Amino acid sequence: MNCRHAHEEITGILTQDVIASSQLQTHLECCSECRHHWQEQAIEQWTSRMLQVPVELVSQVVDRLRPRFKPVKS
Numbered sequence: 001m002n003c004r005h006a007h008e009e010i011t012g013i014l015t016q017d018v019i020a021s022s023q024l025q026t027h028l029e030c031c032s033e034c035r036h037h038w039q040e041q042a043i044e045q046w047t048s049r050m051l052q053v054p055v056e057l058v059s060q061v062v063d064r065l066r067p068r069f070k071p072v073k074s
């Protein structure tokens with residue numbers, strides 16, 4: 001699985017409650033970029049679903065949460 005496919009599957013998982021495939025799990029174990037993508041997408045999905053607030057406010061919350069999820073990387 002390449003990163004593009006991984007990103008597509010991540011979007012499906014977060015927006016349509018698709019179960020993560022074993023290929024995706026394997027890819028995430030060795031690809032920090034896709035793990036980071038997942039975290040960012042998940043934060044946006046969860047905050048918009050749970051808070052049910054205007055988009056502008058969600059992006060403010062995401063901006064505040066984001067630094068904690070930054071990968072430990074140069």
Ligand SMILES: [Zn+2]
Binds near residue numbers: 002004006031033034
């Ligand atoms: Zn990847």
